[in-house]
Amino acid sequence: MDLWALNLRHLDAMARIVELGTINAAARKVNLTQSAITQAIARLEAQLGVSLFYRKAQGMSPTEPALLLAPRVEAAMRQIGSTHVTMARMRALLALADAGSYAGAAEATQLSMPSLHRAVTDLSLASRRKLVERRGRTLAFTEAGLRTVRAFRLARADLLAGLSEVEALLGRETRVITIGAMPLSRARILPAAVVRFARSWPAIKIAIVEGSRSELLEPLRDGAIDFTLGALRDPMVEPDLLQEPLFEDRPQVFARRGHPLENARPDLAALARHEFLLPPTGTPLRDLWDEGFRGVGLDPPRVTLETGSVMMIRxxxxxxxxxxxxxxxxxxxxxxxxxxxxxLTPQSGPVRSIGITMRAEWRPTSAQEAFLKTLRALSC
Incomplete structure (x- = not known):
């Protein structure tokens, strides 16, 4: 199902009927006539290929597809926050944000540049905020524009999740779980979870986006990533994100076979005389490691290579x-x-909490929730 072929107002009307139980009540809420809503629901059912309501004398009773889709529509409408937004306007702004130019947006969407420009201009006028401005030969989003783009991306993610749940009911599996994988998660727990999950959900596509925490946070906030897996931050200072610890990891000091310290059982003072390969300053592991030395009056060891690449370190x-x-x-x-x-296994050394980071308002699909349960089971 093509999201952009749907009518945002029709989706909103469907969600209101689920909430309020009658077309009459929904009509007052979305400012449409009863006949317009009746036609809108009929068209939406034809587009989706499902019945959304059981028609009864006392009102409208939602079917399973409606019950799956309505909460996603409600979440999307909260993100959008305006009755002036249409699918065409939302699509135009997101295409412009992704491509960086009207020419690129036109090529990506196969829409004309004038129609895209008009949609963005109309959106700006309707919201009474400048969203895009020219800076020399380039386009740049204003702060209001950036906030709107993020809200639209999250709304799009919610709508696509709802549509994928409906498609799954019809036997057409389109659901995708997109996971942001930090270095430690890729070593054991994530591969094991993917293998176990695939046995029960073989048709679900899993996409892994690798990166550091800083590289993955913005895609997570934009809804491009469902959740991340890796070292957690303590304390958590981002109110829009939630963390769920899965297990604790206690790192060890490693050397090649035959290294002078192989059987030496060194203390921190001995380690401080050797060169290290470590993640950059500012990462939880590095900061905890350095603090361990300073806490006993020693300078941390010299780091000759700062990298988060395990392949390079290895x-x-x-x-x-x-x-x-x-x-x-x-x-x-x-x-x-x-x-x-x-x-050496530092007894009082760094201990990392490994877990899941997700958006505070994120609502997992049934497949995403099943994957999270798999991760939790493997962490016990």
Missing amino acids: QMLLETDRLTLLSPDQLSAEIAAGMVVPV
């Missing part, structure tokens, strides 16, 4: 006398092969 670890601090899960293959060895 190769340099094997070919030099440098040390690193990683989760055993991230080097499980090398440990099993005897290529690297732990030289």
Whole structure:
């Protein structure tokens, strides 16, 4: 189902009937006549290929597709926050934001540049806010424009989730779970969860977006990512996000096989004399590691390579006398092969809480909730 072929007002009318129980009550809420709403619901049912209501003398009783779709429409309308927004206007603004120019938006949507420009201009006039402005030869979004784009992206995500649930009822599986994967999650728990989930939900597509927390937060807030998996922040300071801890990870100091410290059982003072391969300053693991040394009056070890790439760290670890601090899960293959060895497990060292980060107002689909349950089960 093409989202942009639907009428936003018709969807809103459907959700109001689910909420209020009658066409008459919904008509007053959305400022349409009863006959207009009746026609709108009939057209929407034809487009979706489902019946949305049982017609009864005492009112309208929603079918399962309506019960799945209505909460998504309500969430989308809260994000949009205006009766002046149409599907055409929302599509135009999002296409412009994604492409960065009217020419690019026209190419992506196969719509004409004048129609896109008119839709964005009409939206700006209706909302009484300048959304886009020219800066030299380029277009730039104002602060109001950026807020509107984010709201529209979240609204689009809710509507697409609702439509995918309806499609699944009809046997047409279009649901996608998009997961933001931070480095540690890719070592063990995420692959295991994908394998287990696929046994019960083989038709669900899973998309993995790799990156650091800072790289994944904006796509998460925009609705492009459903949730992220990785190291949590303590304390959590973003009110629009929620964190759910899954398990704790205790990193160890590793060296190549044959390293001078292999059987030395070094203390922090001995470690401080060696060079390390570590994530950049500002990441939870690095900051906790450095604080551990400063807490006993030592300068942290010299870091000759700052990177979050386990692949890069692994190769340099094997070919030099440098040390690193990683989760055993991230080097499980090398440990099993005897290529690297732990030289210290800091008893009072850094402990990371690994878990899920999601939008505070996010409402998982049935498939997304099943995947979350799989993650929780694997973390027990």
